[in-house]
Amino acid sequence: MSATIDAERFSKYFGGCPIINVPGFTYPVKSFYLEDILSILKSSEENHLDDTVGVSDGEPELTEEDILALDESIEMAWLNDEFDPLLEFVASGGSSQIFNYQHSVTGLTPLMVLAGKGRVSDVCMLLSFGAMCELQAKDGTTALELAERGDQKETAEAIRKHLETSTSNSKEERRLIGAYLAKNSNSVDVRLLEQLLGKICLDSKEGAILVFLPGWDDISKTRERLSINPLFKDASKFLIISLHSMVPSKEQKKVFRRPPPGCRKIILSTNIAETAITIDDVVYVIDSGWMKEKSYDPYSNISTFQSSWISKASAKQREGRAGRCQPGICYHLYSKFRASSLPDFQVPEIKRMPIEELCLQVKLLDPNCKIEGFLQKTLDPPVFDTIRNAILVLQDIGALSLDEKLTELGKKLGSLPVHPVTSKMLIFAILMNCLDPALTLACALDYKDPFTLPMLPSERKKAAAAKAELASLYGGHSDQLAVVAAFDCWKNAKGRGQARFCSKYYISSSTMTMLSGMRRQLEMELVQNGFIPEDVSTCNLNACDPGILHTVLVAGLYPKVGRLLPPQKRGKRAVVETCSGSRVLLHRHSLNFELSLKQTDNHPLIVYDEVTRGDGGTHIRNCTVVGPLPLLMVAKDIAVAPAKMSDNCKGGTENNNNGNDEAGIDETAQEKMDIENKSNQQPEEMIMSSPDNAVTVVVDRWLQFWSKALDIAQLYCLRERLSSAILFKVKHPNGVLPPVLGASMHALACILSYDGLSGISLESVEMLTSMVNATEIGQFAPGKSVGTHKKVSWFHKLHPNYNDFSVPEANGTSILNDPLSQNLLPTPDFRTANPSDPSSPYVRASPNSAYARSAPQSQREHKPFKLGKPSRDQDAAQQQQQEQQEQQEQQQQQQHAQEHNTRKQRNSHKERMAAKQQKPPSGDLSLNGYGLNTYGPYGHRGISLKRPRSVMTGG
The missing domain is CATH 1.10.3380.30 (Sec63 N-terminal domain-like fold)
Structure with missing residues (x-):
């Protein structure tokens, strides 16, 4: 059941299914439209419309320049389909002489041209401005005939409806509405609303007033306007309530309470009051005709949340709010023609939402x-x-x-x-x-x-x-x-x-x-x-x-990732560059809004829930600042390139920051081409052949970081283990992860925990524990001193700010074997009670064979600390034994290095052939492509550390 359902369409879709209509009882409601409202308010001495609708009959004559410009604009639109000059001229004019101007040779009017070309929205705009359908060109044709001749059915139907509606309007009404619409944009006129509320309150003393507005901004503007009006200042006579989904529930419940005698209730609401609730003392309804509607643009992949005209079904619902418990009156702040042009029903969600x-x-x-x-x-x-x-x-x-x-x-x-x-x-x-x-x-x-x-x-x-x-x-x-x-x-x-x-x-x-x-x-x-x-x-x-x-x-939230680019001028806001190359602003209600006002050389990474295009522009409302490590673990593609391309990176970034959106997209594309060209100039095996090599890490072909070959290879291995762990969890929800995968998840948790502690103060950690366990809320009042957030990633060789970053000398240290990651507080806990845990929390992943050959012994093995003080003899014996062991290890390492170089020279061709013939394992379809383009960590195709689409990427 739905009050706005198109029952006939559903019946036809299901093969003529019978319809049972159970009508509900409503009291009669009298409706007034914009023409009527303007006539009612015109007699008021304090009417702000005096300077708009009270125009003199004698309008200024068009100059010769205006006539030449209009003739040229009409010709360009009719012959070349260039409508912008004509529409700009019409929009900037505001005079009926412009709307009804006839070409000096052909007699065509702007309405005729737009009707013949099927520009239905522009035709409706001109008709609402007061353009005359009755005018004829030199050959006797009208706008309706031109639309029919061009087979513009929708445009012709709009003109017919306007002709039917205009016959019932007096000449005075047409003059009023034409002058008013010429001076007022397509938005809620708060001043007109204020005048209408004053008229209702002076003419009658009882009955609540329900005002339908598009969103919170319009509610706030109306409320502020009424608060400075002497008539509505007296709180004992007027109770003004806002009804919005973001308003506290305690405030929302006030709409159902009847005010004391002598006090009138005025409710400023969105379409939340259109259905489902009944306010029994509402007698007057003011319908702005607008609503906030969320939709989805599949071409730009951006959600929109903008004001749009309501449907006829919604208008009927709003009108019915005044007749639920007694006869009422509804004022529509739009013309009768606009009412007839509204769509019958709202666009279905399947056509305006992601699916x-x-x-x-x-x-x-x-x-x-x-x-x-x-x-x-x-x-x-x-x-x-x-x-x-x-x-x-x-x-x-x-x-x-x-x-x-x-x-x-x-x-x-x-x-x-x-x-x-x-x-x-x-x-x-x-x-x-x-x-x-x-x-x-x-x-x-x-x-x-x-x-x-x-x-x-x-x-x-x-x-x-x-x-x-x-x-x-x-x-x-x-x-x-x-x-x-x-x-x-x-x-x-x-x-x-x-x-x-x-x-x-x-x-x-x-x-x-x-x-x-x-x-x-x-x-x-x-x-x-x-x-x-x-x-x-x-x-x-x-x-x-x-x-x-x-x-x-x-x-x-991946792949909804962006980087914050600093403002180029003082007084300007920073923009967020997304992976698609578009640039959007941070919403003022976001906690990160202050970041967009600060001048900084860093480019913080953020993740967001959605990009929304609203009436005030394109914004990101909810977002989080993150470091590079979480992104590296869930990104779809990771590629490496030689570190010497840093100069190109600097130049590309500077250019991107100075251009507009389109220029930024082009430069980003050029930057991607530079990455590919640079990577192709150096053999892949040279980039990842040594763990000490400095490389540029390119994430999803647009974000760049600096790292060492050893570190990115280890991260890549963890990514693959994470993918395998997720697939194992899907196939065996109740099973325990194999020891290798369990140990890898434990290592990953340690690394992520270390990364998180470097970005949050211990004071905040302590405050979190005390706040969650507290019994009194008063001790956590806003304003309590907390630690500042300073993101310093453990992965010190990764740096998002590559403009002024120099790669440090490699020391070969691996975070996977760093004792600090094993002794952090709090330590990530993996216990056997969890079905996805390894059998022992101390099981660790064995090092990769390539890493074991290339890394020093001190990095491959960390001996556990022992309690107690050893004796001198034991200490000397252990020291001598350790020296002998280190000498043996150095000799073995030199021998392994010689053997490795010899094998590399002899078998380079065989290894290339083996890499090309590598095939994905059989099994689940979600593993198709596993291993393709992923030879590594130091193989010949190490340049393309890439995860296929069908493997875990984080969305």
């Missing part, structure tokens, strides 16, 4: 079908680019093979009630014993942000500070991790001060309750699928580890 989940469900229902063919049979098929983008995402995360076959991983991802990329994040979190925060992230991404927006500007500053304090518990600079910290603290405060906590940190209690229920359902799904045991405590041993948690977040 990765839908495509995966299609393959689960019919594994042998082609996704595009299946979706073309739906009631409203999505466009091809939307389907293609969804398939690419599923292939990148390993849910589908390159030929659209469903993999074992895809089956498991489709069994969870969240986005496939989020599902893969959960599997990764289970392997890392970091499930609890991953559950919160998954539910928050699928539902909404729990933070509320206070009404007063001073309160908004406090809310931003409270959110920043919560984010600092996991290192700061993260909108997503602020949600995780908020939920952890709310859960601990439940029953012991939950209301105080939500009030102090500006958090919606109802949203938290919803997230808690969603988490329980998602947790049960994981248990039923065998991913976790019923006792999930063993899966949360690293839940408070910032380094591991950052990597879990990157796995859930």
Whole structure:
């Protein structure tokens, strides 16, 4: 059941299925449109429309320059389809003489030209401005006849509707609305709304007023406008309430309470009040005609959240809000012609949203079908680019093979009630014993942000500070991790001060309750699928580890990665460059907004949930600053190139920062070509032949870092082990990881933990522990001193700021065997109770054979520390034994180096042939391509350390 469903279409789709219509009782509602409202307000002495609608009948005459420009613009549009000059002229004019100007030779008007060319939206604009359909060209044709002659059916229908509507309008109404629309843009006129509210309140004393506005900005502008109006200043006479999804639930409940006698309630609401709720004392409804609608542009792969015109079904719903409990009146702030031109129904979600989940469900229902063919049979098929983008995402995360076959991983991802990329994040979190925060992230991404927006500007500053304090518990600079910290603290405060906590940190209690229920359902799904045991405590041993948690977040948001480019001029904001080359801004509500105002030589890496194009531009609202290590572990492609290309990197970056979006894209493409050319100039075996070689690491063919061959080879091995561990977990949810994979996951967790501790102060770690375990919320008031977030990666040879970075001398130290990574506090815990753990937490991965031959003995083996003080004899004996052992090792190492060089010279040809003939192992389709282009770590194809699409990439 739906109040806005197109029942006839559904009936036809299902072969003429019968329709049962059960009408509901509503009181009569009288409707007024913009023409009527302008006539009502025109008599008011304090009417702001006096300077717009009260124009004199004698308009200024067109100059000779205007006439020549109009003639040229009409000719260009009619003959060459160049419409921009004509549209710019019309938009900048605002005079009916321009709208109705006739070409000096042909007699064509701008309306005739646009109608004949089928420019339906521009025709509607001119008609709303007051362009006359009755005018005829020199040959006697009208705009309607030109549209019909050009087979422009949609344009002709719009002109017919306008003619039918205009016959009922008086000449005075047409003059008023034409003058008004010529001076007012396509947005909510707050001044007109203020005048109408004043008129209603002066003419009647009772009945609540419900105002429908597009979004929060319009609500704020209207509220501020009313607050300075002398009529609405008296709080005892007017109760102004905002109704928005981000408003605290306590404030939202006020709309259902009747005000005291003598007080009138005015509700400023979005379309949240359009259906599902009934406010019984509403008598007057003001419909702006606009709404905020989220849609998806498949061509730019960007989500949009912009104001758009409502549908006729929505207009009917808004009108009905005034007649639920008594007769009412509805004022529509748009013309009768606009009302007749509105679409009948809203565009279905399948045509305005990404469809990765839908495509995966299609393959689960019919594994042998082609996704595009299946979706073309739906009631409203999505466009091809939307389907293609969804398939690419599923292939990148390993849910589908390159030929659209469903993999074992895809089956498991489709069994969870969240986005496939989020599902893969959960599997990764289970392997890392970091499930609890991953559950919160998954539910928050699928539902909404729990933070509320206070009404007063001073309160908004406090809310931003409270959110920043919560984010600092996991290192700061993260909108997503602020949600995780908020939920952890709310859960601990439940029953012991939950209301105080939500009030102090500006958090919606109802949203938290919803997230808690969603988490329980998602947790049960994981248990039923065998991913976790019923006792999930063993899966949360690293839940408070910032380094591991950052990597879990990157796995859930990849490939939505960008780097922050500093502002080029003072007063300007920094932009985020995404992997597609586009440049977007950080939203002012993001915790990282201040980073866009600072001048810095660094290019911080960020991950974000989505890029949204709104009325104020293209923004990223929720994002997190991350280091290079998490990205290197989940990236799709990793390539290496000679380090001597650093000069090119510097120049390319500087050029990119000075250009516009298009120039940036071209330069990025040129930079990629330079990378390929440079890498082809030096043999692959020379780049990765020695662990001390300095190399440039290129991630996904656009991000560049500096490293050593040894370090990137070790990271590459860990990436492959991580991929294998995920696939093993998918095939054997209840099984224990093999010792090699388990030890690799333990090593990876140690490295990530080390990386996280280098980016978060110990004070923040201590504060997190105390805050989660506290019984009183008051001791954590906003403003408490916390550690500053300074990201210093353990991987000291990787540096995102390659403009001024010099590669340090290699010392051959391996982080995998660094004793510091084994003695960090807190230490990542892998216990045998977790089904994905190795049999022993002390099992370590054996070093790679190439690494064992090339690394010094002191790096390959770290002897454990022993307690107790040895005797002098024991000490001397051990020292002598150690010296002898070191001499033997040096001799063996020299001998191995000579043998290695000899074998390399003799067998170089055989090794190349063996690399070319390498074949992927048989088995699961998600392993197809494993090993292709991945000869290494020091083989002949070490230049292309690349993971195929179908293997784990993190989305």
